[in-house]
Amino acid sequence: MAAVVRLDAPGCVTITEEPDPPLHATGVRLRTLFSGISAGTELTQYRGTNAHVVKTWDPGTRLFTAGRPEFAYPAVVGYEEVGEVVEVGDDVTAVRPGQVVWGVWGHRATTVVEQDYAAARVLDPAADPVLGIFSHIGAVALNVVLDADLHVGETAVVFGLGVLGQIVAQLARRNGARVVAVDALADRLELAGRLGADVALHAGEGGVAERVRRLTGGRGADVALEVSGNPKALHEAVRTVAYNARVVTGGFYQGEARGLFLGEEFHHNRVDLVCSQISGVAPRHAHRWDRARLNATVIDLAVAGHLRLRPLVSHVVPFTDAAWAYELLDTRPDQALQVVLGFSGTDGHDHRHGDE
Incomplete structure (x- = not known):
């Protein structure tokens, strides 16, 4: 037994x-x-x-x-x-x-x-065995970043710095983005900064969209990656991106989306809302990327020290x-x-x- x-x-x-x-x-x-x-x-x-x-x-x-x-x-x-x-x-x-x-x-x-x-x-015999537990959640994070279609020099705002958000932030930075990390917990903001985020913003202080616009010369973020699963954070992510920019949602929302107002910035700024979900890879990537490759890539990056x-x-x-x-x-x-x-x-x- x-x-x-x-x-x-x-x-x-x-x-x-x-x-x-x-x-x-x-x-x-x-x-x-x-x-x-x-x-x-x-x-x-x-x-x-x-x-x-x-x-x-x-x-x-x-x-x-x-x-x-x-x-x-x-x-x-x-x-x-x-x-x-x-x-x-x-x-x-x-x-x-x-x-x-x-x-x-x-x-x-x-x-x-x-x-x-x-x-x-x-797993590489020289690696810490605990790294093996991140194969799935790391694949979820990598899929979010693939869906974000990031480019060098862009500003990416990550909403939610749990395990998923911390990995998303690291992967976004490796893609060449300037990463702005957002959360309501000070310890998670400190950790994100220690792991490479360029800017950390406390959500409890409000005005995330306004602060990001000041950081980007008034333009707004090129992409927001919402992984908290909080509809209010999703609404702020929509407010934070530039005109006709992308918001990628990897959070698992529960119940009604209270606090999300789609008649405001989403409508007036033509925001592109993208769902990222680990059960499927975006069609433009599917001929090259599958679940097994996502899993193995994350473990390889961790073993090599490129993901902390x-x-x-x-x-x-x-x-x-x-x-x-x-x-x-x-x-x-x-x-x-x-x-x-x-x-x-x-x-x-x-x-x-x-x-x-």
Whole structure:
């Protein structure tokens, strides 16, 4: 039997066990080292606000409809995992025990994957294993920046400096943009500046659009990247960009978009509103970019030191403290950024902003 972290109902996290999956001839058994908790999609499942919890997604019509939700409790969630190969099937030649593999298999102590899956996701042995948890959220960030179509010398404003926003800001700067980072939490603004943002603006002081216009000689930003999931931030992002400029939305908005006024700057400035969502790559990129390339690119950049991801980890806690970890992210976001569940004796309490 293997331990799993399970959502039994909104706000209810339990630790239970499930049978170890059998190992087949081409299978690779992984022992989880770390599993990151997503403060975006995963928290919507924890809160019970995710659209998939209350409605049915029809893949044929690509519409949400009333009916039995496709997401049902209890459920094992999670999509930011890294583990060690501990056993391989008789026909496996591509990986060996002891190698570290990143991927998606949920908050569970062990799993079995196909050897091709594992072989494509082997982490550099010299790298910090925790970097492996960023493959998915990093891919989301990279997709946002691809959708933004940034150019050297442009001004990009990033709204929301959670894990996603911190990675978006770094990628935008690597694309040659001058990055303006916006958030309502002072610690996150300080971290963004330390990781390379050119300007940090506190959203609580108001007038973000006006301040950005002063920074750009009255023109406004070339692009805004809204990744907070807050409709009020989306409205300010629309106000912040120049005439006929782009706003890329990567945030996961919940409920009604209260605070968004589409009859104002959006209408009068012909703002181009672009949705970025990890389930699809923009058609102009799709023949070259897919999910696997997005994932691998982020890990390669992190291992090479071009993306500084280790400082985003605010806490590493034992998986047995999962209920506390979810509650922390849900109710005290000012005290946490990337919270990681440690498995297999790799954990420790309250490790904040670790060294790179």
